[in-house]
Amino acid sequence: MTQTDTETVVEQDGPGRTRWGVFLVILAVPTLVVAALIALLVAWLFTDDSVASDVKKTSCAEALAYGGAKLPEGARDAGCYLDAGPEPRFEASFRMRTNKVGAWLAATYPDEPALRTKQCASRSIDACLNVGPVAGQHASVQVEVVHDGPNWSDVRFVAFTL
Structure with a gap:
């Protein structure tokens, strides 16, 4: 058997790419919709229809x-x-x-x-x-x-x- 040389991989010094941005966008959309519905409900409750x-x-x-x-x-x-x-x-x-x-x-x-x-x-x-x-x-x-x-x-x- 012959032995092969192994390559050395240089590690990056900075942080790697994550998917937190995508997760935050997916989480932000329903949160904004719920907040808007709550704001509309509060406005409706405090509006004097009479x-x-x-x-x-x-x-x-x-x-x-x-x-x-x-x-x-x-x-x-x-x-x-x-x-x-x-x-x-x-x-x-x-x-x-x-x-x-x-x-x-x-x-x-x-x-x-x-x-x-x-x-x-x-x-x-x-x-x-x-x-x-x-x-x-x-x-x-x-x-x-x-x-x-x-x-x-x-x-x-x-x-x-x-």
Whole structure:
């Protein structure tokens, strides 16, 4: 057997080439996307949407009168709003005794049917009433009643122009 001479390889003095740059680019792209989504979420949470809206607080007498009604005696926690879009839309919400809701609506709309407990807009609504254009008014009315215990009901009254 013959012996061969071996070559000596000179080592480099500087650092070798690594793939850290590629790894950082791959890691940076998803990080920037997540950071942008978080920034958009924070901006959305702190933006006040009600500023651009035409919803304004109004008197309950005006809101209910638009639908030909008056605030019932003994009503509590009344809050009334006007959505002053192209056609006005008044909304009133208040609490009243459950056993007086039917009598209030019968006195307010004597020619209309009584509250119904079926075919309401949502399963969470216990009773509702839709009244076509109210006599002497140009508004239609929707009333939704949700029982809050055996004695009290939350009433939502909406009057709007067709």
